[in-house]
């Protein structure tokens with residue numbers, strides 16, 4: 001990823017700043033909150049510590065996909081890696 005891309009594209013979904021702000025969203029908020037990479041990095045350890053009986057529906061889905069080694073639910077644009 002080029003330096004300019006790192007500054008102006010989301011690492012996770014690869015949408016650019018203009019595209020995100022076109023829909024009245026703040027690009028920095030998108031990168032920190034909606035697609036903050038650390039949200040995903042810490043998500044599986046979070047699920048490991050949490051009691052599966054109280055998983056939310058989304059957490060249950062994510063855990064099942066993790067067990068199946070299916071990572072399609074992550075917003076990565078695979079052609080960028």
Ligand SMILES: [Zn+2]
Nearest residue numbers: 010012013035
């Ligand atoms: Zn994104």
